[in-house]
Amino acid sequence: MIRDILLTEKKPVTDSSRKAGKRLMAQTWTHKKPVIVGIVCSVIATALYSSTPLFIKLIIDAIENRDLKRSGLIAALIVIVFAVRWLIAYLNSYMITLGGVRLVEDLRNMAYRKIQSMSFGFFEKRQAGELMSRIQNDTTVVQMFVTSGISEMVRVPIGVIAALSIVIYLSATLTILSLLLLPLIAVVITLGGKRMKKHSLLLQEKVADFNASIYETIGLAHVVKMFSMEEHEMRKYAKENRDTVNATMRQVKVRASYSPMVEFLGAACLAIMLYIGAYFIVHNIHDPITGKLLTLGSVMALFVGLQQIFTQINHVNSLNLTLQHAFAAAERIYEVIDMPVDIEEKPDAVDMPEIRGDISFENVCFHYKPGEPVLRGVNLKIEPGSVVAIVGPSGSGKSTIAKLLPRFYDVVEGRIAIEGVDIRDAKIASYRKHIGIVPQETLLFRDTIKNNIAYGRMGATDEEIIEAATAAYAHDFIMEMPDGYDTMVGERGVTLSGGQRQRVAIARAILMDPKILILDEATSSVDNVSEVYIQRALEKLMKTRTTIVIAHRLSTIRNADSIAVLEAGRIVEIGRHDELYEAGGAYRRLYDLTLAASGAAGGEISPEA
Ligand SMILES: Nc1ncnc2c1ncn2[C@@H]1O[C@H](COP(=O)(O)OP(=O)(O)O)[C@@H](O)[C@H]1O
Ligand SMILES: [Mg+2]
Structure with missing residues (x-):
């Protein structure tokens, strides 16, 4: 995998990279003003440079004729020509580079936009960070192509033709x-x-x-x-x-x-x-x-002119290599830019009405890979403001249900509706911003704790952030850190324990104040002390909204308004704890096998529950 990524950096020219090269040229043309000015200047600068042999002939002939005045004139002319060339060469570099960096700017924005618009599933499968850093490198290679490659592509043939016409004219x-x-x-x-x-x-x-x-x-x-x-x-x-x-x-x-x-x-x-x-x-x-x-001047001029030709020809191979690298890089960039977006908003998508938290899963079928169904006809109606617990053995599809509601993936069959509106007909942002998720593992940005919490709602005041952290039982441990809320977390800062990260995630969710809350085993990777705090914070958080809680803790499950038992992608039982326990079916089996044990480990559940 890593080897593949490293290897793609350089591969031989193929038809597709040639195609990418053509497309790159075409796209370079979108900045035609600087590029054309740059190319024209390059042609003039090259032609002026190629005139050197002529001056050599003129001056040597003048010396042979003992004509000092003429020699002086020619010397002055050389100064003038190369002064003009100075200005033109400056314009050439400036304009070509301008075209190049603008092109790179476009390509980077296009690729980044595409990567940001990819679905959740895309990021579950790929190392998007690696992809983006490859894009950064590849675009630099492409820039090299525009700034030096295009100039060379002009300079070499023009230089050869100019020098060749001069030497042919000479002899x-x-x-x-x-x-x-x-x-x-x-x-x-x-x-x-x-x-x-x-x-x-x-x-x-x-x-x-x-x-x-x-x-x-x-x-x-x-x-x-x-x-x-x-x-x-x-x-x-x-x-x-x-x-x-x-x-x-x-x-x-x-x-x-x-x-x-x-x-x-x-x-x-x-x-x-x-x-x-x-x-x-x-x-x-x-x-x-x-x-x-033939004069001595002509022979010396021929010498210089021919040498110019050989130098240019010797450049062809390195120019060729530059082009190949650039085209291969362009191919990889376009691969990213052309990726099909798997979850797309309909052009006529509507704004969600006021969200109360009325959710229904109607005969939802889903698979990650065709032929391997994960959900097989899930029906689930969730009343506004209620708490629904989803329980079931590992691999039964609980997390998948949680991922379908915010439309991280699209259902394969059936539909999911919020307030009666199919989520595929609504503007994604119009309901996703009302769904708060506390996942099993929380990842934090390499930023301050404050900014990590504020990610729940950009523009929150410091007071609101502290209030949310306090409600999430995070305030105390944050205050103990070296810089309090301004402490950096992540790779170059302090490391938070699983329980602390989880409380930051809850603070985020509290700040966001979502209408719909999804808790996916939010306490499973947390030590017992943290768990008690987190449990309390979560219970507070759940009170005022519709909550789907994927739980392994009995206390949460017992307090739920209803429990859905999932087995191999099907809901096999729905009801309250007591009913299901009495019924002695799947829930009872699950309870006896796992829930009771984990509840006991948490130390909060009495056996007669
Ligand atoms: N991103 C994914 N790609 C492919 N298969 C997946 C993916 N996520 C989960 N699965 C598969 O889907 C099934 C249900 O997974 P999941 O919903 O995570 O179960 P649970 O949360 O109940 O343990 C499992 O067989 C799992 O291997
Ligand atoms: Mg899971």
């Missing part, structure tokens, strides 16, 4: 003769590109393997210690480490040999040109094609 014959080796250079560059790609891919795979195995063994460090396998793990690590070194060196060998080889062939071309040039000059031979007499 067509010498140009043709010196470029005789060009096919050989092309072969070397293509071959080198292929081998470089292969080895950099092998290296990526090696590094991905290496990293994945580190994640794994460090994640399982306690198992390693239990079995005293540190030595073994160290040896394994050292071997993978060495394998990575070897793969790096193999890649370097390829990279280090090809580029200088191209440079060598280029130098050989230049040497051929220089010698033939010398021969032409010494023997006063006119260029057979253009008929012009």
Whole structure:
């Protein structure tokens, strides 16, 4: 899994990444003003740069003619041309980068919006944090493509064409003769590109393997210690480490040999040109094609012009690599942007009427995976203001019922209605904000305790927050912390116990003051002392609203207005504690097996209950 994520960072060009590349280009076009200005400036700057050989010819010819005035003029011209180029190159970088960062800004917002609009189920399955951090990286690669890739894509061909026209103008014959080796250079560059790609891919795979195995063994460090396998793990690590070194060196060998080889062939071309040039000059031979007499200035200019051509050509491989990385990154970004949203609000969704807490499950069927039904025709009517307890063996579907009510998932069959309105016909926010949930495990943001509680209702005053925390029996332990309500919690702050986190979650729910409250085994992962507090806080919280409580504690269950017994996705019994206990059916069995035991452990339940 980790290896896959690491590996997707670099993969060879496929049809789909080429498609993503096209789409990326098209999207770059949405910022066409800066991009066009940038490209035009790039063309001008490149053309001006390519004019260097001309100046060399002019100045050397002037020197040969002992014409100091002309030399001075040309020198001044060089200064002017490169001053103009300065301004244009500045505009080029500025505008292209502007286009690039704007594009990245769009892509990031699009991806983040998509991830935020994904359903609960999406986050249950995926590590969305990892996904988002991959997006951050991928967009940076894409930005590189726009800022340097697009410029290069323009610079290389324009540079080659400009330089080529100049050298042909200077001496067509010498140009043709010196470029005789060009096919050989092309072969070397293509071959080198292929081998470089292969080895950099092998290296990526090696590094991905290496990293994945580190994640794994460090994640399982306690198992390693239990079995005293540190030595073994160290040896394994050292071997993978060495394998990575070897793969790096193999890649370097390829990279280090090809580029200088191209440079060598280029130098050989230049040497051929220089010698033939010398021969032409010494023997006063006119260029057979253009008929012009060759000067020392022309030969020196040819030298510089040809060298420019070879340098540009040698760039093609790295440009190619930049493009490949950018397209692969774009492909992954678009994958996220194109994810289908599984739970979508209807365009004509209505606002929920005033919510009193009238809930009905009507023949609700549900599965996470087709063929594995989790709920099979659940019917449940909940009166406003009542407390309904759902009990049943683990895996019977209790939590699933709790997840369907806020529409974290959509029912497969049947319907769920609040105040008689099918929740699929209502605006999601219009009823979700009235549903408070205290889950089994509470996760807190890496933020202050105060802000974590205020997440229940943004904009709550400090007094309201303290009031909610007090009602949740959280105030006292919060005041004992170093900075009170401003104490940071989470990774870089204090660690709260399960019971304390649960009380923060209850404070959140109290602050939110929802019409409908869902408690999913809110006390199951909590020590006994916390449990007593939490129980009291919850009982207060339940008083004024419709509550669905998934409970393992008898006291909660006994006080419920009705108890629904769930077995394998079906409600098999509904009634009050005494009735169901007397009836001697599923509830009685469950009670004797588990509830009584857990009740006794909590120390609050008398056996004759
Ligand atoms: N996100 C999920 N993806 C796939 N299957 C799930 C998921 N959540 C729960 N299940 C399955 O659905 C069934 C009911 O789970 P759940 O509602 O959590 O039961 P309970 O809360 O009663 O223990 C179980 O078989 C469980 O494995
Ligand atoms: Mg559960």
